[in-house]
Amino acid sequence: MRRTNTAALAALAVLTFLAGFSQADALQSLRATKNVVINVVVTPSPPPVAFLHRAAPAPAPAVPATAALAFAKLLEDPFAGPRTIAASSTAWDVAPGGGTMIAQSTVQPPPVPVQFNAKPDPNAIYLHVILHTPDLNVPYGTTVFPCAFEVYTFYDKATYALNDYGQGTSKTGTGTYPIENFPASSYLSWAVPDFSPTFHQYVNSGAPGEKVWTGLMNQAQQHCVDLSIFVPDSLAPGAYTAVIQYNLLVN
Amino acid sequence: MGTYAVRALAALLVAGILAPATALAGVTSYGSVNVNYKVMPSVHAQVVPNYAAGFGPQGGSGSGSTPAPGAGAVLNGGTVDFGNVVVGYQYIYKYAAQVSVQTNDNAGFVVYAEGATDLNGSNPVPTPSTYAIFHTLYWLASSGSNTPYSPAKSFVKTLGVPIAGGAMGIDYSGVGGKPSAGSVVWSYPVSGNVVQGFDYQLRLPGDIPTSQFNVYIVYTVIGN
Numbered sequence: 001m002r003r004t005n006t007a008a009l010a011a012l013a014v015l016t017f018l019a020g021f022s023q024a025d026a027l028q029s030l031r032a033t034k035n036v037v038i039n040v041v042v043t044p045s046p047p048p049v050a051f052l053h054r055a056a057p058a059p060a061p062a063v064p065a066t067a068a069l070a071f072a073k074l075l076e077d078p079f080a081g082p083r084t085i086a087a088s089s090t091a092w093d094v095a096p097g098g099g100t101m102i103a104q105s106t107v108q109p110p111p112v113p114v115q116f117n118a119k120p121d122p123n124a125i126y127l128h129v130i131l132h133t134p135d136l137n138v139p140y141g142t143t144v145f146p147c148a149f150e151v152y153t154f155y156d157k158a159t160y161a162l163n164d165y166g167q168g169t170s171k172t173g174t175g176t177y178p179i180e181n182f183p184a185s186s187y188l189s190w191a192v193p194d195f196s197p198t199f200h201q202y203v204n205s206g207a208p209g210e211k212v213w214t215g216l217m218n219q220a221q222q223h224c225v226d227l228s229i230f231v232p233d234s235l236a237p238g239a240y241t242a243v244i245q246y247n248l249l250v251n
Numbered sequence: 252m253g254t255y256a257v258r259a260l261a262a263l264l265v266a267g268i269l270a271p272a273t274a275l276a277g278v279t280s281y282g283s284v285n286v287n288y289k290v291m292p293s294v295h296a297q298v299v300p301n302y303a304a305g306f307g308p309q310g311g312s313g314s315g316s317t318p319a320p321g322a323g324a325v326l327n328g329g330t331v332d333f334g335n336v337v338v339g340y341q342y343i344y345k346y347a348a349q350v351s352v353q354t355n356d357n358a359g360f361v362v363y364a365e366g367a368t369d370l371n372g373s374n375p376v377p378t379p380s381t382y383a384i385f386h387t388l389y390w391l392a393s394s395g396s397n398t399p400y401s402p403a404k405s406f407v408k409t410l411g412v413p414i415a416g417g418a419m420g421i422d423y424s425g426v427g428g429k430p431s432a433g434s435v436v437w438s439y440p441v442s443g444n445v446v447q448g449f450d451y452q453l454r455l456p457g458d459i460p461t462s463q464f465n466v467y468i469v470y471t472v473i474g475n
Contacts, residue, residue, distance in 0.1 A: 033313035037341055037400055037454055105294040105356065105474040106429070108420045111367060111467040112300050112348045114388065115323055116333035116453060120461045121314065121340070128339055128457045134386050167400065239402040 028161065028249040032123035035167050036149055038188075039135045040178055040240040042231050127162075127248040128152050133227075136242075140231045146193075147224035151246060153213070154220040158251040164190070165209030166202050167243035177240050178229055179204050188242050189228040199228045202244060209247065292356040296472040300324075300331050302349035302448060308333045310342040310399035318342055331451060331468075339457045341399040347390075347451040350437065350470055353444045358475035362437035362447075363430035364390065365409040365471075367417020370464040377460035384408050384466055387456065390436060393448030403452045406468060407434055417467030430471055440475075 121128070133148040153162050166179035166186065175181025178188040182205035189199035195213065203210045215221055229242075301307075307320035314337035321332030331347045354360050366384040373380075389403035410431055411421040423429050437447050 034339060035313065035341060035400070039402065104429075105292050105354070107294050107296045107472045109296050109298040109350075109470055109472075111417055111420060111469040112298055113323070113330040113418075113465065113467055114333075114347075114451065115321060115330050115463065115465045117321070117335045117463045118455060118459055118461050119316075119335050119337050121338045121457075123313075123315075124339060124457060130458070131456060134454075239404070241400050241402045243400045 028251055030247055031155065031160070031250045032127040032248040034123075034127050034129050034151075034246045036129050036131065036244045036246065037134070038148070038227070038242040038244070040229065040242055041135060041137045042235060042237045042240065043137060043139055044237045123248075126154055127246065129246070130222075136227070136229060138229055138231050140233055140235075142228060142230045145227045145229075148227040150222055150224050151212070152220070152222040153215055153248055154218075155215065155248065155250050156218050158217055159215065160217075160248055160250045161214045162212040163207075163209040163247045163249060164202065164212050164244055165206060166204040167245040169204040170206035173206070175204055177235060178242050179244075181205070187230045187232070188244075190244075191226045191228070192223050193226055194223045199226070207247070208249075209245070212246070290355065292354065292474050294352065294354040294356060294360055294472055294474045296350060296352045296362075296470070298470050299327055299349045299351070301326055301329055301346060303346040306344070306346040308336070308342045308344050308453075311337055311340045312399070314340040333453055336453060336455060338455050338459055338461065340455060342453040342455075343397055343399040343401070344451040344453070345397070346393060347449055348468070348470075349393075349446055349448045350472070351444075351446045352439065352472055354474055355442050356474040357442050359438070359440040359442065360472055360474050361435055361439075363434045363471045363473070364406065364436045364449075364468055365411075365421065365430050365434045366406045367409060367413035367421055367467040367469050369408050370466050371416075372460060372462035372464050374463040377462045382459050382464065387454060387459070388466070389452035389454065390449050391452065392437075393450050397450050399452060399454075401452075404436075407431070409434075409469070413467070413469075417469060421469045421471070423471070429473055436470075 128151075130150040130152070131148075132150070133145050136143070136145060136148070151162065153160065166175065166181070169175055169179065169181045171182055173181045175184065179186045179202050184204070186202040186204050189201045191197055191199045192212065200210065213221065213223065301320075301324050304326065306326065307324060308318035311318050316335065316337060318336060319334050321330070321334035323330030323332040324334075331344055333342060333344055336342055350362055352360055352362065366388070369381040369384050370387060371381055384406050385408065386405050388406045390406060391397060391401055391403040394401075409421050410426045411423040412425060414420050414422055421430075436449065439445060
């Protein structure tokens with residue numbers, strides 16, 4: 001009986017300890033959010049190159065006797081036989097209605113004016129993104145893009161953490177290539193080489209996502225993010241979009 | 252309509268040629284004449300900004316502000332005016348422009364769209380005064396499900412010469428007479444009277460200066 005109580009108390013202590021950590025995470029508040037939008041253009045790849053065993057040359061086809069005789073006569077007297085005149089067998093070189101193009105017609109309607117007022121981002125001092133490779137032009141297979149973008153983080157009032165996940169994903173949602181949605185795995189992976197060269201598939205089950213790095217109060221950091229993308233053979237060529245959400249969580 | 256007019260004209264010409272000969276001979280004779288004619292291909296096009304109710308900007312998720320059309324945006328005209336947008340965020344402008352094309356060209360047509368210039372900053376004038384349109388302003392075919400993150404293609408700055416800063420279009424005479432192949436936004440393979448709507452996306456990089464930016468998007472339609 002006493003032994004059972006001791007075990008129960010120990011389990012309770014462990015639970016309390018873990019709950020404290022969990023609440024510490026839960027108490028973090030969202031300070032800033034940035035979405036990184038990456039175009040993925042999948043181009044068709046040629047079939048793989050392979051070495052083929054060279055087959056033995058096929059025997060030359062036999063020339064029919066009549067054809068050989070006619071060829072010999074032609075060599076002997078090229079102008080023999082009835083006179084022939086080059087002529088078109090049809091009434092017109094280009095039949096009426098054949099759509100002969102005279103010139104390309106070009107028209108330029110009045111242009112469309114576009115305007116916007118770019119306002120400063122008050123969150124930029126805490127979180128911003130420097131995008132280096134907005135377009136990933138990729139063949140089938142795996143392609144790595146070193147330092148596709150950089151992320152800057154800073155907070156002056158407490159420690160902080162940077163989390164990421166596929167924007168718009170959730171535990172019960174549906175997704176599209178390349179990040180997809182849980183339980184499918186993301187085809188897009190990331191690594192921060194300043195910390196580790198290991199690539200991680202992007203979390204695609206929504207918030208809270210995964211921890212990218214943490215920072216101390218007043219610690220400014222800017223790190224490159226490498227991307228690795230896999231294009232399966234079953235994917236149609238075309239344009240896709242990857243949207244990664246970065247959240248700055250502060251304590 | 253044009254085809255029938257040409258046929259009638261051709262018949263009249265043939266009759267005019269044959270009639271004097273018949274009168275001189277004093278006898279009736281019959282014959283046939285092949286008449287070839289060509290119908291000139293023609294292309295007409297119009298572009299309407301803000302072409303449907305519900306036009307305007309959406310997005311800016313995380314920026315803390317909700318976008319609204321600027322004062323220059325009016326239904327079926329005006330400016331594709333995103334209004335106030337926040338640096339570092341993404342937006343979509345619904346029903347930005349609709350292109351209508353009418354052509355008798357059996358081979359169809361191609362529509363190109365290019366920025367007459369890069370984005371021109373003013374109020375205040377940034378340094379430098381322009382910012383690249385490439386990878387900032389995008390286009391995609393209109394769809395009710397489009398979002399700021401839907402796949403889209405970037406506009407590019409033209410290689411031609413903008414006329415009046417782009418307000419009067421682009422002169423392509425020095426660059427082969429037409430826009431670059433990469434700026435095709437719509438290709439149609441047959442003749443017809445057809446329309447296509449386009450949404451625009453604004454993906455503002457973190458380093459774009461705070462300013463008012465303007466640009467003209469020039470559509471050029473060429474028969475195949």
